[in-house]
Amino acid sequence: MDSFFMFSLIRDISNGLSFIHNSFLGYHGHLTSRCCLIDDRWQIKISGYGLKSIRSFEKPNPKDLLWTAPEHLRNEQNERTSEGDIYSFGIICSEILTRSSAFDMENRKEKPDVIIYQVKKGGHNPMRPSLETMESVEVNPALLHLIRDCWTERPSERPNIDQVRGHLNSMRDSRKSNLMDHVFNMLETYAQTLEEEVSDRTKELVEEKKKSDVLLYRMLPKMVADKLKLGQAVEPETFEQVTIFFSDVVQFTNLAAKCTPLQVVTLLNDLYTIFDGIIEQNDVYKVETIGDGYLCVSGLPHRNGNEHIRHIAKMALGFLTSLKFFRVQHLPNERINLRIGSVVAGVVGLTMPRYCLFGDAVNTASRMESNGKPGQIHVTADANRMLTEVVGGFRTESRGEVLIKGKGVMETYWLLGEQASVSQRKNRTPESPRRPSIRSISPIIEQKLMENSGKGLYSEYKDVNNGNV
CATH class of the missing domain: 3.30.70.1230 (Nucleotide cyclase, GGDEF domain)
Structure with missing residues (x-):
């Protein structure tokens, strides 16, 4: 995925979250990357919202709490809020940019309970995921600042979903508004690059074959060498x-x-x-x-x-x-x-x-x-x-x-x-006699x-x- 592809996924999540926050639901409450589903048009749809009364009786899995805001971890009885969804949105954005799971648990020695404890502990330097991206991916610095604002420790300091969408729209490249067109352009560019690479490799193969044939024809007659190349016996x-x-x-x-x-x-x-x-x-x-x-x-x-x-x-x-x-x-x-x-x-x-x-x-x-x-x-x-x-x-x-x-x-x-x-x-004419x-x-x-x-x-x-x- 390139930077525009990542940005489009993040923008789709913000649009879905904006719909939920502006509806009668008010908040999602259990937003994780597992709730973000991609359809056949490469658009993200948010699932798993609602059913608050039923979920209140469920015992949460420690891995599912990695997206939960620290204020909800400290008091699980409190009702979830839209500010908590903004925190979860920041964790999901870090997964998209780093191409890893929440807090990169696959490469950590700590268990989810340890991570949750450190997040719940808070402090001046609270526990948060890394935002180090690959060198080949160019990420807008403003997007990184927005993600850090989303998972700030105090809920009041977090931007609301309308502010998040406004910041994202200001970062959007007006020349690239449709993800499907961008995907098709990527596939077309990849196909052209692949075709050129195959053509270059084919030319190299033909040249090497010519060199080997020239060398073989110098060692054996052409008609004999051709039979040997075909695996035929030369009588x-x-x-x-x-x-x-x-x-x-x-x-x-x-x-x-x-x-x-x-x-x-x-x-x-x-x-x-x-x-x-x-x-x-x-x-x-x-x-x-x-x-x-x-x-x-x-x-x-x-x-x-x-x-x-x-x-x-x-x-x-x-x-x-x-x-x-x-x-x-x-x-x-x-x-x-x-x-x-x-x-x-x-x-x-x-x-x-x-x-x-x-x-x-x-x-x-x-x-x-x-x-x-x-x-x-x-x-x-x-x-x-x-x-x-x-x-x-x-x-x-x-x-x-x-x-x-x-x-x-x-x-x-x-x-x-x-x-x-x-x-x-x-x-x-006879030449002058030479010395014998x-x-x-x-x-x-x-x-x-x-x-x-x-x-x-x-x-x-x-x-x-x-x-x-």
């Missing part, structure tokens, strides 16, 4: 033809040994952030990264016909181009391999589920990656045929036959670039470094699928 699916991409950083172990762990993490984060931006420009799905290894695939989970080889090839060429502008103390060289084949894709695990690929094409690609050379894009014969004969627009060069562990001798190729970019490089790198000066050292690097990252990781170690 493994076979894809007849996809292009698999493998890459790693050459001599990453030696590079990591010369850097702190924080520097290694920063290096890979910067490098793969660039790669992720290039992936977004193509229809390619990033499967996972383990250490310096980078695994991507095109053609799943969204089938794109024969365009999977084109998207992977453009992405691989974009990776190599981006390395020209990537500046760190030790510039990494990438070994890249492309392989075409069929795979089975599915979600593995319940805790931190992962979308994994299985099949001979995955194993072959991981083996070829370990046999690649720095700064070169290594492709299989099937991938070469797709690049040059099916989709076209790319230039390749035969590497010859290479011994691939577990697969035997395979003919592989280097992807040089797109047709337009290759012809432009041929027509370009260490690799071109000493191919023997290069071969030793390649041998020391051992198998590619995914060779041992994916060999488990074929039972090879």
Whole structure:
């Protein structure tokens, strides 16, 4: 309840009490808050008046005497008066303002008999209820003074009901005369506030859902993530033809040994952030990264016909181009391999589920990656045929036959670039010769470094699928 609501209740009680005092009854005599009833229009009606002869034989309950004026407590045989009703009116007003019972008996240790005795005792500082209200409620100070005048010790000093009504009318806000209109305005304001709060909470929920969806879609394909959110099982699916991409950083172990762990993490984060931006420009799905290894695939989970080889090839060429502008103390060289084949894709695990690929094409690609050379894009014969004969627009060069562990001798190729970019490089004016790198000066050292690097990252990781170690 706000201040106007409280004031309206007090005004209704004064109006009802004024009717009784100006009638043949003359006074109520037993006015308490229990006699104040609220109807369906939020108006207070006073009950329990009259029947003086019958009530004279009743033994009053000590709790009912908390509203009784001190002069009637001292002499219960005396007839009740209108001044006593004014005292009871002040006690009821204190209940309305403090939102508590008379004398706040629920939070007191004293019993009603003790309170009645102290009220009956009187004195210069008689026992009266507290008028401390909540900080959120603004009460007119004049109303507090009126209540104190109503329960003053001497009955002659108490105002009559007409004076009480006059003081209350002077405090009334002329703009607010109807309690029902005020209640409806309160409900309307509350509904608007609630609607705005629900709208704000809904917007926050939608934003948080978008953030969680973005994070989930970065971990799993969208169609797979949507099924998991609906509680549906994701069955493994076979894809007849996809292009698999493998890459790693050459001599990453030696590079990591010369850097702190924080520097290694920063290096890979910067490098793969660039790669992720290039992936977004193509229809390619990033499967996972383990250490310096980078695994991507095109053609799943969204089938794109024969365009999977084109998207992977453009992405691989974009990776190599981006390395020209990537500046760190030790510039990494990438070994890249492309392989075409069929795979089975599915979600593995319940805790931190992962979308994994299985099949001979995955194993072959991981083996070829370990046999690649720095700064070169290594492709299989099937991938070469797709690049040059099916989709076209790319230039390749035969590497010859290479011994691939577990697969035997395979003919592989280097992807040089797109047709337009290759012809432009041929027509370009030759540049002044550069100082040879260490690799071109000493191919023997290069071969030793390649041998020391051992198998590619995914060779041992994916060999488990074929039972090879």
